Amino acid sequence: MTSLEKINAFAELGTFLSQFKLDSDKRNADVQANDLFFDDFIRLIDLSQSHNGWFTPEQVRFAIVSWADALTVENLEKWLSAYHLTDHEPKTVGLILAGNIPLVGFHDFLSVLMSGNKALVKLSSNDQKLLPFLARYLVEIEPRFSNLIAFTDGKLENFDAVIATGSNNTARYFEYYFRDKPAIIRKNRNSVAILTGNETDSQLHDLGEDIFRYFGLGCRNVSKLFVPEGYDFTRFFEAIFPYGDVIHYEKYANNYDYNKAVFLMSNFKLLDNGFLTIKEDNSYASPISSVFYEFYANADVLKQRLEQDKDLLQCIVSDGFMADSIPFGQTQKPQLWDYADDVDTMDFLLTLA
Structure with a gap:
């Protein structure tokens, strides 16, 4: 052919x-x-x-x-x-x-x-x-x-x-x-989003798509947020409220109940809106129904860290914070030329000839 x-x-x-x-x-x-x-x-x-x-x-x-x-x-x-x-x-x-x-x-x-x-x-x-x-x-x-x-x-x-x-x-x-x-x-690999506090309500709503699509099971789903020191999560929770129907899926709800209980028994401080918990944590990989967050004080320091950790990350979502970041709401819509782990699969295959 x-x-x-x-x-x-x-x-x-x-x-x-x-x-x-x-x-x-x-x-x-x-x-x-x-x-x-x-x-x-x-x-x-x-x-x-x-x-x-x-x-x-x-x-x-x-x-x-x-x-x-x-x-x-x-x-x-x-x-x-x-x-x-x-x-x-x-x-x-x-x-x-x-x-x-x-x-x-x-x-x-x-x-x-x-x-x-x-x-x-x-x-x-x-x-x-x-x-x-x-x-x-x-x-x-x-x-x-x-x-x-x-x-x-x-x-x-x-x-x-x-x-x-x-x-x-x-x-x-x-x-x-x-x-x-x-x-x-x-x-x-995991995906992260970087917030500055200047995001629109629409962008925060679209971030919900990056978090909840496929119930958060994909490596392109956002599992961690980086937010500026003193960030108020109120607008974030309000913007993602339309995704609340996710809790009606039994498997997701079971994970939500279990992971929330584990966090609370461990005396972790949580923010919770009834279908998503967010927890301050240095790790990139959060369990289903939860997103981790971490405060940052210096944008350049954060950029250096993400560059150092690039082998652990699939997608970085932001409004231009990073040069190669993905717009909010687009992580689960990759193009044909967007390769997993940033490894050119087609180039690898063509070298086999």
Whole structure:
């Protein structure tokens, strides 16, 4: 397949996904293979929460809409224009995927295929349905993908390189096990937001999206706030009040009750609005339903610290505080050229040729 043929196939997948909105579905008669996949995909969305309690229809649909927006010919061509794509004998790339948010491994899957290689996918037990469905759709509209995609339930075997995503603990295992193969090994990372006190109510509301989307389970979710000394959290709590329905999801509510109880039994000082606790803490990784915060007195000192800790951070959110920071509300809307851990996956894959 040529690069253009693969771009067109993924763009057609994007068109298929564009039929499924956050609050409705609209069948498009012009979409290829819709009679085979449209109704089944709706059923899969509705059943996702039975496979993973965190994968509510709303969260799954958000992921679908995000990928529908990303998978356009224009975006794909812009992304790939930075690389020199050539025909070569495909290498088999093992993908060990995470399952913390819906379709979290899709970008790796896309990158492997667009680089001209084969994807050997080991799915997370928490997300076993969505990616295989989209792979079947791709093969239906472009049968030549059938020889480039494989899924395995067992041990990865007969591969040339690997991209593995896991915790800091599993990363040590990955680094040892795949020590003789070209590899990208991803570890735990967290995202932070920097407030100055000059944020608008709208920006603070959008920060709620960065905190609560996917119930805070993603590495791109904000888990810590840096605030100036003496910061008053009143406006922050008022701005995020519309996200309060999150407490009606049982799994989130159970985490809220448990983590709050642990904090209180440990005599930690908390601020609490009934669905989120915030706690002063030096750590970057806060538990579900909680966000840590830390005061800063000097902007330059904070910038130096964040630069030193860049290997621990996925996203920095601010209104221009840092040169490369992400605007409020945008952490879960990465572009195709926004790479996890700031490691260029496509460049890595192209070096395998």
